[in-house]
Amino acid sequence: MITPPNTPLLDVRNLCVSLTSGTKTTLIVDHVSFTLNTHETLGLVGESGSGKSMTALALMRLIDAPNLHISGSIFFKGRDLLTLSEKDLRRLRGKEIAMIFQDPMTAFTPVYTIGWQIDEQIRAHENLTRKQSRARSLELLADMGVPDPARTADRYPHQLSGGLKQRAMIAMALSCRPSLLIADEPTTALDVTIQAQILELMVKLRDIYGTSIIFITHDMGVVAETCDTTLVLYSGRVAEYSTTATLFTAPQHPYSQALLNSIPPMHGPRPPRLPAISGMPPTPFARPAGCAFAPRCPHVQNACNLIPPPLTAIAPQHNLACLRPWISSSV
Amino acid sequence: MANSLLSVSQLYKSYPLSKRQFLHAVDGISFDVHAGEVLGLVGESGCGKSTLGRCLLRLIPISSGKILFEKHDITHMKESALRPLRARMQMVFQDSYASLNPRRRIGDSLAAPLQVHKDAHGNKRSSAIIRERLHELLDLVGLPPSTLNRYPHEFSGGQRQRINIARALTLSPRLIVADEPVSALDVSVQAQIINLFADLQEKLSLTYIFISHDLAVVRQISTRVAVMYLGTIVELGRTDSVLLSPMHPYTRALTEAAPRPIIGARRPITLRGDIPSPINRPTGCRFHTRCPLSQLRCQTEEPSLKNVTDSRKVACHFPQY
Numbered sequence: 104m105i106t107p108p109n110t111p112l113l114d115v116r117n118l119c120v121s122l123t124s125g126t127k128t129t130l131i132v133d134h135v136s137f138t139l140n141t142h143e144t145l146g147l148v149g150e151s152g153s154g155k156s157m158t159a160l161a162l163m164r165l166i167d168a169p170n171l172h173i174s175g176s177i178f179f180k181g182r183d184l185l186t187l188s189e190k191d192l193r194r195l196r197g198k199e200i201a202m203i204f205q206d207p208m209t210a211f212t213p214v215y216t217i218g219w220q221i222d223e224q225i226r227a228h229e230n231l232t233r234k235q236s237r238a239r240s241l242e243l244l245a246d247m248g249v250p251d252p253a254r255t256a257d258r259y260p261h262q263l264s265g266g267l268k269q270r271a272m273i274a275m276a277l278s279c280r281p282s283l284l285i286a287d288e289p290t291t292a293l294d295v296t297i298q299a300q301i302l303e304l305m306v307k308l309r310d311i312y313g314t315s316i317i318f319i320t321h322d323m324g325v326v327a328e329t330c331d332t333t334l335v336l337y338s339g340r341v342a343e344y345s346t347t348a349t350l351f352t353a354p355q356h357p358y359s360q361a362l363l364n365s366i367p368p369m370h371g372p373r374p375p376r377l378p379a380i381s382g383m384p385p386t387p388f389a390r391p392a393g394c395a396f397a398p399r400c401p402h403v404q405n406a407c408n409l410i411p412p413p414l415t416a417i418a419p420q421h422n423l424a425c426l427r428p429w430i431s432s433s434v
Numbered sequence: 435m436a437n438s439l440l441s442v443s444q445l446y447k448s449y450p451l452s453k454r455q456f457l458h459a460v461d462g463i464s465f466d467v468h469a470g471e472v473l474g475l476v477g478e479s480g481c482g483k484s485t486l487g488r489c490l491l492r493l494i495p496i497s498s499g500k501i502l503f504e505k506h507d508i509t510h511m512k513e514s515a516l517r518p519l520r521a522r523m524q525m526v527f528q529d530s531y532a533s534l535n536p537r538r539r540i541g542d543s544l545a546a547p548l549q550v551h552k553d554a555h556g557n558k559r560s561s562a563i564i565r566e567r568l569h570e571l572l573d574l575v576g577l578p579p580s581t582l583n584r585y586p587h588e589f590s591g592g593q594r595q596r597i598n599i600a601r602a603l604t605l606s607p608r609l610i611v612a613d614e615p616v617s618a619l620d621v622s623v624q625a626q627i628i629n630l631f632a633d634l635q636e637k638l639s640l641t642y643i644f645i646s647h648d649l650a651v652v653r654q655i656s657t658r659v660a661v662m663y664l665g666t667i668v669e670l671g672r673t674d675s676v677l678l679s680p681m682h683p684y685t686r687a688l689t690e691a692a693p694r695p696i697i698g699a700r701r702p703i704t705l706r707g708d709i710p711s712p713i714n715r716p717t718g719c720r721f722h723t724r725c726p727l728s729q730l731r732c733q734t735e736e737p738s739l740k741n742v743t744d745s746r747k748v749a750c751h752f753p754q755y
Contacts (some may be wrong), residue, residue: 107666150620264708294647295704296480299691303703321620324693351697365625366695367654370678376632377654384592 107238107373110181111138112282112315115164117175120154120161122172122387129387132157133339134175134321136414141282144309144316146322146330146347148362150384155319159285162317163202164192172174179283198228201276205288210275211260216266218256221275227249228279243274248304266297273304280312287319302329322365327351329378332420335359338395341389341414345421355423358396404430438502439609439641440490445484445499447489449556457713459485461665463499469608472635472642474656474673476649478689478709481508481663487611490643491523492516501536503609513699521551524602528614530594534586541582541599544568547604571600574637575630592623603638611643618729625753628654649692653677658745661685664712667739670748681742684721719751727752745755 117136120132132154139145147155160166161173164184177184179200182191204210211220221240231239237256238331244252244376247270260268276284286305290298292308306329309316318330326333326347333350335343335358354360364378382399391397400407406426414424445458461481469474475483488494492508501509508516527533535541548564559567569579575596586594597617602610612631616624627700631679632655634640646652650660652673659676661669661684669682687705702734704726710716716723722732731751739749 146731150622263658266708294709295649295693296478296687297708298693299703300694300706307754322693323621323695327695327697328693348697351695362621363695365622367625367628367650369653369689369692369694373654376629377625379629380622381626383620383623426440 104320106136106387112141112143112180113120113139115162115175118158118161118177119174120157120166121172121174122170126130127238129389130276131171131339132161133387133411134414135334135336135339135341136175137334137341137344138241139283139315139317139332141315142309142313143332144306144318144330146326146333147317147319147336148326148333149336152338152384152386153336154387155336157289157337157339159202159317159319162285163196163200165202183296184274192388194228197281198215198279199281200283201281202284202285202335203269203276203277203289205291207265207272209262211268213260216259217271219373221256221278223277239278240274243278244271246277246308247271247274248300249274250380265293266301269293269297269301270304272307273301277308277314278311281314283317284314285317286400288321289318290325291320291322298325305329315345319433323363325419329417335362338384338390340395340411341422341424342396343421343423343425344419345423349421350419353396355417355421355428356425357400357402358397361399361401402427406430437469439469439504440467440643441500441502442466442490443500443503443540445486445487445684446490446497447494448497451713455713458665458715459712461487461712461715463665463667465660465667465670467609467641467643469641469645470639471657472644474652474659475643475645475662476647476652476659477662477686478647478666480712482712483660483662484613486662486742487525487613487643487645491525491611493525497681507548519553521547521605522607523611524607526595526610526615527613528600529618530591530598530618531586533574534594536586539583539585540557541568542588544571544597544601544604547601551605552742556733567604573616574603574634575600592627595619595627596630598621599627599634602636606638607640609641609643611645613645613646614647614656616645624651631655647722649677649689661688664710664715666720666749667747668721668749669747670739671743675746681746681755682721682750683727683754687724687726692707719749727754 116136119289122131134374135158149155162177168234171224218240222236225236225239240256241252244255249255249270290301330347333347337358343359354363361380368378380399385395393410394412397403397407412424412426414422417423417428443464445460445463448458450456463465474650477483489496545564548559554558572579572581577596616627617641656673660667661672663684669676669685677689690704705724707724710723718734719732719737722728737749737751739747742748742753
């Protein structure tokens with residue numbers, strides 16, 4: 104499949120995940136839109152319950168509950184994943200789009216060796232013999248910096264350290280050279296020295312394999328170091344979407360600003376108190392009528408409580424869902 | 435130390451795995467905690483920081499060594515003698531939900547220590563006095579009085595951690611060991627709880643041992659920091675001297691490995707490989723297998739934790755100045 108040069112690899116428009124219970128429908132993911140180009144890394148950040156993992160699962164159409172409904176469109180290489188048949192989608196999953204999770208222990212089945220599981224994934228998508236697929240698996244494990252790949256491949260998941268398991272999972276995800284890798288908190292469970300190695304590995308792999316990455320994390324440090332563009336989610340909605348450089352140097356949404364400010368600094372003077380945001384994010388069931396952040400926002404105005412502010416471009420590659428720029432310019 | 439609240443010397447804790455194999459979780463640790471300070475304990479998983487925290491409060495038996503709390507030797511003190519001291523040393527855990535009985539109302543969980551322990555005159559506390567104390571505690575941690583009649587699952591992680599802090603405070607302790615108390619929280623809530631810890635410390639002149647793997651969190655709250663690696667302390671000193679100009683290569687690697695929320699902060703990685711197993715520790719300096727500065731001497735001779743300045747201790751043959 105050849106993609107026209109100007110089409111993004113992934114174009115998500117008004118993605119919604121709605122939960123129906125009784126007669127009430129709640130949007131867990133509320134009109135999320137973004138694009139991802141080849142070789143690009145997009146960060147999806149937000150606190151727990153902000154809908155970041157739900158967005159990732161919706162992208163792969165991995166949500167399978169009768170009361171959950173996905174709507175909008177997800178164009179991957181020009182095709183809408185939401186209209187594909189299960190059979191076509193199955194060919195894509197694992198091969199074109201792969202996913203890695205926070206907990207490698209639950210991503211592997213405990214009863215087969217690591218090597219067996221990687222082989223299986225390769226052979227499910229490509230017409231290779233057992234020998235050929237094992238050779239590919241070993242090569243992948245070596246690429247991931249796994250020491251002694253042949254021995255590691257014959258081990259069971261519980262016999263490997265957390266860092267090694269995470270490497271093996273990345274190897275499995277990349278085994279069919281996917282164009283898109285969705286990584287859901289891949290380093291959250293790891294120690295910092297191991298995390299640094301895995302992050303470095305992922306950046307390296309993006310350059311070698313040409314894989315685009317969606318990086319889901321709550322860690323602003325990880326975002327700053329790995330992502331080209333970043334989407335800040337708050338209560339299921341996009342608060343701000345811009346290049347990572349802009350987000351960290353000139354954040355415009357009061358939530359992005361507050362989030363960055365509440366991280367204790369590693370350098371410079373220590374503030375006597377951290378500028379914490381009071382309260383907590385509303386659940387999708389108890390969202391206020393207007394802006395979801397309004398009850399915690401230091402700049403809240405009357406207009407903020409009326410309708411949710413739409414995501415608007417305030418500069419090239421900088422989208423903001425906040426009324427502040429418009430209100431302050433008219434005052 | 436004249437004003438040391440807690441004094442630990444040559445503390446060991448090992449778990450037998452078989453007749454010949456032992457897991458050395460805490461491997462010869464000595465330090466003092468001064469009254470009114472916050473000592474941060476940092477290190478990666480498996481370095482023994484949580485085991486150490488539990489040993490200090492005698493929550494688990496100690497293999498050998500000595501712990502003095504308020505000048506009392508609590509190392510092998512009988513449970514009955516230890517009990518009154520327990521009121522003055524408390525713990526806050528990482529998992530706020532597992533720390534509370536899901537079937538008891540918050541009020542009952544908070545009242546339990548007050549019912550178990552007698553007051554200063556050796557009398558049982560009346561329910562009116564307990565009630566008054568509970569309201570006072572909730573006010574301290576910033577929760578409404580209605581909290582008392584509710585169950586743990588009705589609260590968010592941050593609120594539950596406030597409840598756990600309130601419970602730790604019920605008997606007016608002097609020392610609180612907090613084991614990763616903010617690690618499970620989102621950043622915006624984490625900042626609230628860190629501020630709460632700082633406020634309470636000032637208001638009630640508490641002493642904390644604050645265990646965390648997050649250097650930025652530890653830097654925010656601590657007066658001094660101890661860095662642990664494979665069951666030992668490798669560096670100890672004032673927070674900013676240790677974290678901003680580390681002398682031990684491991685401390686340096688830790689500070690460099692933590693991702694920073696700053697654009698263009700990516701640094702080359704200095705530390706490769708995994709942490710060695712606490713069952714088969716490396717000979718000599720236990721960090722030599724991963725150390726970028728390792729020399730022949732490091733493989734055979736174990737460095738001890740020595741003073742390099744009055745307030746700074748480093749366990750390295752070649753400390754970096």
